[in-house]
Amino acid sequence: MALIGLTDVAITDFVVNQRHGVKGFVDVISPKTLPSCYIQLPEKRVTTERLIMEAPTTGKGALSAPGPENLGLNLCCGGDLRGRCDCATLAFIQIVNHGVSVDEQNELRAAGRGFFDLPREEKKRYWEGSSVSETAWYMTSFNPYKEAKLEWRDSQV
Secondary structure, X not given: OOOOOOOHHHHHHHHHHOOOHHHHHHHHHOOOOOOHHHOOOHHHOOOHHHOOOOOOEEXXXXXXOOOHHHHHHHHHOOOOOOOOOHHHOOOOOEEEOOXXXXXXXXXXXXXXXXXXXXXXXXXXXXXXXXXXXXXXXXXXXXXXXXXXXXXXXXXEO
């Protein structure tokens, strides 16, 4: 189902308003390119010259630093609230020593993949704001109407 002359407005309608999500868009429409607002200028793109090969790890001790209001800061700064925050310069951090086994991590990944492999109509039943579940929902970060920072992904929460 390739649509000729697909506009950014039509993409937003399909992904957000019709609740197909980004994966539904890719599966059904098979686009040749991203919507124009998601294409970074060449000078802003990630290059191998600027890659940091070793990302810092944060132990679960950071989770026990005082004050739940500081959780994000605790994770980013590795529990040392006086130190340099890695989240300010890195795209991600890795939490280690959390006690979740490799098998459990693999089961979680498989469950996530299983959800995204469901038929579109089944996934739409879990759409954020009208989910059939009180504890799980499906959402997309793709919403040019609301986004301050553009993202191109779906999530299962």
